[in-house]
Amino acid sequence: MPQDADRPAPLLRVRGLEVAYGDTPVVRGVDLDVARGERVAIVGQSGSGKSTVVAALLRLLPGAGRITGGTVELDGEDLTAAGEARMRAVRGGRIGLVPQDPGTNLNPAMRLGDQVADALRAHGLRGPAVRQRVHELLEEAGVPEPERRAKQFPHEFSGGMRQRVLIAIALAREPELLLADEPTSALDVTVQRRILDHLVALAESRGTAMILVTHDLGLAADRADRVIVMLDGEVVEQGTPEQVLRAPQHEYTRRLVAAAPAVVVAQGEAEAPSERPGAAEGTGADAPSSADVVTVRDLVKEYRVRGRGGVLRAVDEVSFSVPRGGTTALVGESGSGKTTVSRILLGLEAPTSGEALVDGRSISGAARAERRALRRRVQPVFQDPYASLDPTHTVERVVDEPLRIFGIGDRESRRARVAELLDQVALPRDVAHRHPGALSGGQRQRVAIARALAPGPELLVLDEAVSALDVLVQEQILDLLADLQERLGVSYLFISHDLAVVRGIADNVVVLRQGRVEEQGSVDDVFHSPRAAYTRDLLGAIPGAAFAR
Amino acid sequence: MRRYLLVRLGQSAVTLLLASMVIFLGVRMLPGDPALAMAGEEATPERLAMIRADLGLDQPVWVQYGRFLAEVVSGDLGESTRTGASVASMIGATLPVTLWLSLYAIVVAVVTGVALGLLAERYRGRWPEWVANAAALTSLSVPNFWLGMLAIVYLCIGLGLFPASGYVPLTDDPVGWVVHLTLPALILGTGLAAVIMRQTRASMIEAMRTDYVRTARAKGLGRTRVLLRYGLRNSLIVVVTIAGLQLGGLISGAVVTEQIFALPGFGKLTLDAVFQRDYPVIQAVVVLTTVGYVLVNLAVDVLYSVIDPRIRVGGRS
Numbered sequence: 001m002p003q004d005a006d007r008p009a010p011l012l013r014v015r016g017l018e019v020a021y022g023d024t025p026v027v028r029g030v031d032l033d034v035a036r037g038e039r040v041a042i043v044g045q046s047g048s049g050k051s052t053v054v055a056a057l058l059r060l061l062p063g064a065g066r067i068t069g070g071t072v073e074l075d076g077e078d079l080t081a082a083g084e085a086r087m088r089a090v091r092g093g094r095i096g097l098v099p100q101d102p103g104t105n106l107n108p109a110m111r112l113g114d115q116v117a118d119a120l121r122a123h124g125l126r127g128p129a130v131r132q133r134v135h136e137l138l139e140e141a142g143v144p145e146p147e148r149r150a151k152q153f154p155h156e157f158s159g160g161m162r163q164r165v166l167i168a169i170a171l172a173r174e175p176e177l178l179l180a181d182e183p184t185s186a187l188d189v190t191v192q193r194r195i196l197d198h199l200v201a202l203a204e205s206r207g208t209a210m211i212l213v214t215h216d217l218g219l220a221a222d223r224a225d226r227v228i229v230m231l232d233g234e235v236v237e238q239g240t241p242e243q244v245l246r247a248p249q250h251e252y253t254r255r256l257v258a259a260a261p262a263v264v265v266a267q268g269e270a271e272a273p274s275e276r277p278g279a280a281e282g283t284g285a286d287a288p289s290s291a292d293v294v295t296v297r298d299l300v301k302e303y304r305v306r307g308r309g310g311v312l313r314a315v316d317e318v319s320f321s322v323p324r325g326g327t328t329a330l331v332g333e334s335g336s337g338k339t340t341v342s343r344i345l346l347g348l349e350a351p352t353s354g355e356a357l358v359d360g361r362s363i364s365g366a367a368r369a370e371r372r373a374l375r376r377r378v379q380p381v382f383q384d385p386y387a388s389l390d391p392t393h394t395v396e397r398v399v400d401e402p403l404r405i406f407g408i409g410d411r412e413s414r415r416a417r418v419a420e421l422l423d424q425v426a427l428p429r430d431v432a433h434r435h436p437g438a439l440s441g442g443q444r445q446r447v448a449i450a451r452a453l454a455p456g457p458e459l460l461v462l463d464e465a466v467s468a469l470d471v472l473v474q475e476q477i478l479d480l481l482a483d484l485q486e487r488l489g490v491s492y493l494f495i496s497h498d499l500a501v502v503r504g505i506a507d508n509v510v511v512l513r514q515g516r517v518e519e520q521g522s523v524d525d526v527f528h529s530p531r532a533a534y535t536r537d538l539l540g541a542i543p544g545a546a547f548a549r
Numbered sequence: 550m551r552r553y554l555l556v557r558l559g560q561s562a563v564t565l566l567l568a569s570m571v572i573f574l575g576v577r578m579l580p581g582d583p584a585l586a587m588a589g590e591e592a593t594p595e596r597l598a599m600i601r602a603d604l605g606l607d608q609p610v611w612v613q614y615g616r617f618l619a620e621v622v623s624g625d626l627g628e629s630t631r632t633g634a635s636v637a638s639m640i641g642a643t644l645p646v647t648l649w650l651s652l653y654a655i656v657v658a659v660v661t662g663v664a665l666g667l668l669a670e671r672y673r674g675r676w677p678e679w680v681a682n683a684a685a686l687t688s689l690s691v692p693n694f695w696l697g698m699l700a701i702v703y704l705c706i707g708l709g710l711f712p713a714s715g716y717v718p719l720t721d722d723p724v725g726w727v728v729h730l731t732l733p734a735l736i737l738g739t740g741l742a743a744v745i746m747r748q749t750r751a752s753m754i755e756a757m758r759t760d761y762v763r764t765a766r767a768k769g770l771g772r773t774r775v776l777l778r779y780g781l782r783n784s785l786i787v788v789v790t791i792a793g794l795q796l797g798g799l800i801s802g803a804v805v806t807e808q809i810f811a812l813p814g815f816g817k818l819t820l821d822a823v824f825q826r827d828y829p830v831i832q833a834v835v836v837l838t839t840v841g842y843v844l845v846n847l848a849v850d851v852l853y854s855v856i857d858p859r860i861r862v863g864g865r866s
Contacts, residue, residue, distance in 0.1 A: 055763075058767055060763055060766055060767060062758070062763075063758075088769045088770070088771055089769065090769075091766065091767050091768065091769040092767060092768040092769030092770075093769055096767075097764065097767035099760060099763070099764050099767075100760075101760060104759065104760040104761065105760045105761050105763075105764045106761055106764070107761045107765070107778075107779050107782075107783070108761075108783070108857065108858070108859060109782045109783055109856060109857055109858060110778070110779070110782070115765075118765065118768055118770060118778070119768040119769070122768045122769035122770045122771075122774075123769055153858040153859070155858070155859045166764070169764070169768060170767075172768070173769075
């Protein structure tokens with residue numbers, strides 16, 4: 001309801017919002033206005049309170065969470081004081097939610113059509129009109145053959161398709177405000193872009209306002225009219241994407257902008273040709289030489305598909321190399337075969353044909369004793385810093401384990417080696433006696449790197465090793481990796497779905513798609529003059545890249 | 550789905566075969582000599598040998614097992630060494646009583662257990678949860694036979710609400726059948742109901758924390774609707790598993806309950822047979838119980854795939 005022509009009252013007006021879990025405040029004095037049809041992005045790292053704000057708006061805080069102060073006015077009505085019945089009418093009816101993870105946000109035991117229908121029935125729609133509307137909604141959200149697919153269960157859908165169903169649910173009752181909580185961060189970049197395009201177009205055509213919660217500053221800049229930056233439960237900065245990215249006021253925002261990989265890419269592109277500090281000049285990937293620590297030639301890995309008697313080619317004639325002391329990046333989306341290649345190199349799987357050689361020798365083809373020696377030269381660092389360290393072991397035991405396994409040194413020398421390794425990854429030595437549970441995600445990943453370095457490998461296989469980390473931590477770990485490479489001369493096979501991150505660390509890039517090499521070459525070639533259409537797609541899908549032009 | 554069923558059926562057959570060996574050997578290893586039991590203490594060695602030959606006890610064990618298996622498969626369970634009556638007919642007379650009793654008890658247990666579990670979750674932290682918890686704890690800690698005797702003293706003799714003993718077949722008098730079975734089924738079902746209640750509540754709490762429940766609530770659905778449509782079905786897997794596992798307890802519970810209420814059931818038959826070393830009867834009872842177990846497990850697996858559509862995928866051709 002506009003009060004006067006000059007300043008229409010905002011659709012949503014949040015003042016001094018305070019939220020606490022138990023006695024711990026997590027959101028402190030947040031002010032937020034969203035006008036009708038406006039798109040506002042809330043950016044922050046994990047723990048910044050951005051998702052809590054969204055949950056508080058819907059009054060769906062988990063467990064001991066509760067609103068301890070402030071007001072949330074929707075069209076002038078204070079939702080913090082509204083009764084449960086009133087909130088039911090608001091949820092779905094006036095405020096729709098697009099949640100983060102399409103894998104966990106649909107009931108696995110219920111047909112998708114019914115889950116969309118519930119969003120209609122909750123607001124009183126009955127009879128055959130429901131089914132009709134469900135099909136329309138699915139169609140609008142981009143689900144093909146809605147009549148047939150409405151009868152399927154979530155496990156029969158891909159992640160992207162499930163997210164489309166969740167969008168259909170959120171839009172079912174044409175809400176005035178859409179809360180999109182990291183709506184695409186669980187999806188591949190190209191899928192992510194298509195879904196976001198679609199979501200924004202749907203919202204735009206209906207005049208729906210949107211709050212887009214994301215950890216990705218580039219994505220926020222691309223999609224929002226206004227960007228709000230949160231840190232530790234408080235809003236530290238807000239403004240247009242231009243203002244926030246070009247002239248960040250707050251110290252934290254400045255660091256965030258500096259670290260945002262996409263923006264770095266775009267700037268790098270503007271300043272090209274770039275001068276990256278780093279090792280070996282791009283060794284031609286197609287001409288394997290003794291300067292390469294890894295040579296992969298015509299690698300094929302097939303899996304038998306159960307039940308159908310068919311064969312799935314997960315890796316299809318892949319060839320590339322990793323220069324000694326340099327970094328080759330394998331880039332691709334889920335199902336591209338990048339992890340399978342890494343497992344073969346680590347000797348965890350045998351190739352169907354072709355070879356994956358480390359120092360000219362194959363792990364899978366080697367005899368037992370030799371395989372052991374080769375394993376020592378190739379060490380992995382995995383994605384999830386929470387799952388890849390045994391929570392019952394101390395850090396010292398974790399880092400010491402490969403030394404014990406390979407029988408390196410005695411007790412005293414091993415202890416000294418662990419201390420040295422912790423120094424190398426810039427962890428304080430007293431961390432040695434702590435358990436992983438007491439460490440942050442970034443610290444854990446440093447422990448994982450120390451463990452990988454312990455037996456003195458020539459190659460580290462970094463499988464999405466920074467993907468689970470917040471942007472600032474990600475930057476620190478990437479710096480550490482570059483530093484270690486310079487000092488120790490260790491080579492990296494850097495596996496990632498994120499082209500933006502690859503740009504900063506790799507010498508060569510291999511772009512994989514459905515098991516095949518789409519394109520490979522030096523970082524500069526691939527980023528500046530991509531040959532394959534798919535690479536251009538991937539590059540175009542990097543959020544924020546377009547913005548920084 | 551069909552392939553899934555076939556695979557499970559095959560597994561069940563193998564299980565039964567293995568179980569039959571264990572049963573056969575187990576019964577053979579019981580102390581006491583059936584020939585001696587039949588002939589009496591003063592029997593001559595010749596008489597004993599004759600009885601043994603008659604029963605096939607003088608043959609090698611594997612021959613005895615083969616014969617046992619062939620007979621069981623053909624439905625011939627032999628004759629009671631005690632009364633000479635056909636074991637099949639003895640079981641035919643007693644099994645329905647126990648089957649009805651167990652079925653009744655399971656229905657009672659699942660219905661009250663799930664309902665109380667739902668109530669406890671729906672009103673978490675309020676009095677319905679406390680009452681449900683207290684009821685569950687009480688029925689878990691009070692033994693069945695004690696509960697049964699209390700019920701007889703107060704409900705049957707004191708208030709005259711139920712008959713204290715006896716059984717009327719369903720076909721003779723449906724009302725009498727219900728009246729006679731209700732109290733034993735309630736008593737037998739309480740323990741299981743408590744277990745199911747606690748399990749339902751625990752897995753409901755788990756389910757209500759999931760993302761899809763929050764998404765359902767964000768649609769504007771009320772708590773109760775979400776509880777029933779999104780929470781319950783995903784909790785049922787655990788409930789079905791527990792109910793299936795507890796069925797064994799139910800059968801041994803039936804032995805006690807039948808004694809208390811003087812029901813002429815399978816439990817009573819088993820007990821009498823064990824006391825009298827009536828090998829053929831014991832064997833038949835154990836075989837049937839095993840078959841029952843395997844069938845229940847099969848049913849549980851099939852129920853899984855009905856409840857959780859993802860389980861069907863594995864067997865799809």
